[in-house]
Amino acid sequence: MNMQYIEGGICAPKGFQAAGVHCGIRKNKTKKDLALIVSKVPASAAGVYTQNKVQGAPITVTKANLTAQNGYARAIICNSGNANTCNPNGIEIAQKTCALVGETLSLPAESVLVASTGVIGMELSLEPFQTGIPAVVNALSDSGSEDAAHAIMTTDTVKKETAVSFVLDGKTCHIGAIAKGSGMIHPNMATLLCFITTDVAIGPALLQQALKEAVDESLNQVSIDGDTSTNDMALVMANGMAENKEITEAGSAYSQFVQALTAVCVELAKKIAADGEGATKLLCCKVSGAPDVKTARVVAKSVISSSLFKAAMFGADANWGRILCAMGYADAEYDISKTSVALRSPAGRIEVCENAAALPFSEEKAALVLAEKEIHIEINLHQGAASASAWGCDLTYDYVKINGDYRS
């Protein structure tokens, strides 16, 4: 597929505007804390949510609104600084937030989706929204993606934004996305939020399927610290303004769309992992030669989730025994005895293990390979043709510092 990475983030697709402002939920006035994304026309919408039993009030309200509007939406509103989770009046606050956006834009409240990220169990007042929502609506623009990306950041050190263009039956289509992940100024959890816009024409049901396929291969393969947030959410809005023939079945156009959507999500997954709390290195683990994709995914994710392996990567220690150990406790059925492992970075590649046993290698070369900022762990199970990747980061002093600090 012919696909290009382009500028513009969530405003790259036709008919989307965005903005980010400071509304007062966070004390630091230089930090934006309210983001808004609006489609000029009703958009098919879909979402995937945290599997945690504790679910933030915004998740409940977003699901209900999507259902009420039969899978269509016009806007996404998101605050940082407060997760609006474990609050007795959380649902009411989230509903009123949607209502305020709806009033200001002359839209039904139910056409607005809502997300929050921040401290759990801290009361959230409607007040900052009352002044903030008119302000963020006023700030809406075709170049507002960057401000929105900043407004959803917490302990993130860089904004996460990407966009692609590609052609479907002669029409240029776009997908844009912003995301946040990896912790909070008032640290509570590595909440992952991802908002995707596209001008592709596709109905809500197929959009939901496409989102799940893309997220399973990308955002769900990221781990910073093994803690599944109460507020994780990925939302997509597709407004059809690219004027491609509407995708109505899982054929060639659908496949191309999923491929582009997956590329966008993988790009964000890598950005999130690289900016994990305290991280100094991006870890990319690719498992190939697997009997099926599920096995490859589970094994890859187990490796990049291992605290011991993550600490070894921080120390640039080619301690491949920890890779085998993490593979061994992954919840998957396969024969581990044929495993080969190599470590690769811009500084070179070293094979460290074959048939699950040691290969001789130069510790000097290994230290050079592992001194780089992006480390690839290449695992071959030698028992099939399936493969999958997972992304993580090293475990550092700063992770402990960020999360050990007082909330205030």
Next chain:
Amino acid sequence: MNMQYIEGGICAPKGFQAAGVHCGIRKNKTKKDLALIVSKVPASAAGVYTQNKVQGAPITVTKANLTAQNGYARAIICNSGNANTCNPNGIEIAQKTCALVGETLSLPAESVLVASTGVIGMELSLEPFQTGIPAVVNALSDSGSEDAAHAIMTTDTVKKETAVSFVLDGKTCHIGAIAKGSGMIHPNMATLLCFITTDVAIGPALLQQALKEAVDESLNQVSIDGDTSTNDMALVMANGMAENKEITEAGSAYSQFVQALTAVCVELAKKIAADGEGATKLLCCKVSGAPDVKTARVVAKSVISSSLFKAAMFGADANWGRILCAMGYADAEYDISKTSVALRSPAGRIEVCENAAALPFSEEKAALVLAEKEIHIEINLHQGAASASAWGCDLTYDYVKINGDYRS
């Protein structure tokens, strides 16, 4: 039950001798690296082992020997400094180690159980055993428990040893145990080893059942870093020299024995958690009001395994949202909405959450409570009568330091 904690460790039960020496597997000559435990008469024996797909060669050989001797054994030999795992000739080395012990003590090789802990994938030579085994046999004594406890230590900062006495049908019985856990000088994993001796008369099958019951409630509820080692092993030998009426069924005597065995294992579980790599605090999480024990166990273990919660405890931050979050992603079915949470230490007790929502509390008092070395997390699910505990430690800079360092 009338039970006393006593001195003597694994030599407290009648008919057991132990020793620990330096045999040369580790370079540091002041560090013992070979432990031996011997029963004067054949003992019922039982073991529980890691669930990791990668299993150290000693685990394979120990299982085979126990089977070959119909569940009886005479000795346990254990080295530190090398895990004898992912070595092409590992099985042969483990078998020859048992054979050497057997020859020296005039016992069948199959009556010797073997364990190893250390770096994975590093060649292990028979040479240190050839001189070390005669030396450790020569050192066997009735007061050798402490030396044996030292010889199995890796990055442990304190030895783990305990013993109890109790009365079964008029006979004084004993259980003693040593354990190691929480990492390695050449860090590879937090291997957990536990060797238990008792003079109680009980057959191999019931002993196996008793061991599983005790370990499920204790050692299996410990987590330092979520990494399941390739070499975890708990072994028990019961030689019957207390002359109680042999326990042949799951009646009152069996229950008392399990109770004592569990107490010993809980004691070691707490010692292991408190000495977790880099730990400054012991975390004890008790979940009560659960619909069943399994749910209570899974929830308690999820809380003490959360990196975010562990980091918060290091920072003395009463960030209870992380407790709810970890409860929410635990693999158990229950209603989280009734949850109450309190934090307790010698400095006091604070209730932080009721009906899964915030309670007002004094941050000053919370800081005092959490400044202590042993923190109790009291969770009540308010939906049943079952309870369980789990033990862990805080996540600190030193954990990263210990595991990020080079292997050499």
